[in-house]
Amino acid sequence: MRQVITVKDVETLIKNGTDISAIPADAIITPAAQDLLSELGRMTARSTTSALQPSAQTENPSGHVSNNSGMDIESLFNSPENAHRKEQICEVGRRMWARDYLDGNGGNISIRVDRNLVLCTPTRISKGFMKPADLCMVDLDGNRKAGEKKPTSEILMHLEIMKAQPRAVACVHCHPPYATAFAASGVQPPNKILPEFELFVGEVPIAGYETPGTIEIARKVASHSSDHSTILMANHGVVAWSDVSVEDAYLKIEILEAYCRTIAITSQLGAPPNRFTSGQMKELLNIKQTMGVHDPRIGKDISEIALQDDAQWRPGVICASPPDPKCQCQSKKAPVAKDRDESTEELIQQITDLIMQRVIEPS
Ligand SMILES: [Zn+2]
Structure with missing residues (x-):
């Protein structure tokens, strides 16, 4: 080894x-x-x-x-080290395809091999059936340096993240259905519910929508990369970067997707989930700190950590009792159907009048 x-x-x-x-x-x-x-x-x-x-x-x-x-760049591209990296990219592609995180030729994967060189997936290929020979290499400006095929159209996003985060060694982007549903609805996954999500992912921001493949979306996503390694892309999907490995970036997405699926089911149960107390949350963040995983919430006053608005992801439902005072859901209870109430009142009055009229009127 x-x-x-x-x-x-x-x-x-x-x-x-x-x-x-x-x-x-x-x-x-x-x-x-x-x-x-x-x-x-x-x-x-x-x-x-x-x-x-x-x-x-x-x-x-x-x-x-x-x-x-x-x-020589070509020798570097074909070196044993990069042969291994190409296999890793193909393996992550197969895993994402097998888990329905990819549709058609969607998704893309990259590994930084040098300060200025990045191996990446090509455009127009199913990631479930990719071979090492399909991959290509670009510089940080997106110029193709090696490989037969054209690089992914979304390579700029990977490169902007890598420029912003010199520690980043890999990026993975895909469209997993549950996480993408949150991104499409503009709903941030709620926090303080499951420990693994807090430990390995944490808060997930939503980068505003821009046309895929443009420098605008690349910059918007990269602007969140200092504090977050897993980022939702509005009306698009999710991207994760890692300072460890391409598999680590992929696993963050797997954890996020499993979490969003659980939350989607939780939202249908009719009972609010229990949320971590400040003490429980502090313990998790302490563990995260020992693991050396960055989280902007570490060291902050736990009570100041905003709780996502339950009314946003569970319409009409309020927080578990006692409600978190930071949560807005209390003030956003499902609106009372005022119009319907007024018309019901009116109908009751009409029926009452009719009955009274019959009672009073001589037969
Ligand atoms: Zn995409």
Whole structure:
């Protein structure tokens, strides 16, 4: 099994005075660790066959684009490291297709292979039947650098997220039905209900609608990426990014979709769900902090964490008792059908008048 080198590993090597060249040539080095190695100016000590060198790209006399390690882009694209990444992308595509998260040729997946290079799915292909040979590679500006097929039309969104989040190593986008239903209705999934959702996903914002594939939607989604790694896209779907792996990004979507399905069922039961107390929520956020998962709510006054409006996702239903004072649902109870009440009153009056008339009138 290939060794994975993280920033912590590099720091430990330096601390122990170990030469960086001791890192196995076939080790997988995380982007953050690559940055650190690069800063240390020791990358040159490593094998030039590594696919993970920083990539200020230049064009050599033969016309082949290469990164600043001198490695040919085509060789990098076909390296064993990227063969493995391509398999990972195809596997995530198959899993999403098998779970109905994708329709037609929808959805797209990317993995950052270098500071400025990204492997991605091509346009117009079912992600359930993709092969490694179908994939392509682009730079952070979206220019195709390798691969036979045209990159996904939604690549700009992946790239804007990666530009905004240098830690991001992968992005996954798809249209899972339950999460997409929340996005289509403009309803944020309610919080304080299930622990796994709070721990691995947390609050999910909805990026406003823009035409798919445009820089506008890419920027809108990326603007939420600092505080959120799972983002709903209004009237479209969901995107998740990860600083760990493409599978990690996919799992966030799987957790969100399962949660939205549970919430959709909960909303039909006729009884309000119990919500976590501030103490229970604080415990979950403490665990999340220990796990090293970012959540903008960590460290905040728990009582200040807004509770999504129940009236929005369960029309006519109010919070569990006692209601959260922050929740607006109390003031948004299902409106009384005033018109109907008035007409009912009128009808009752008419019937009463008729009866009284018959009683009073001599037969
Ligand atoms: Zn889409």
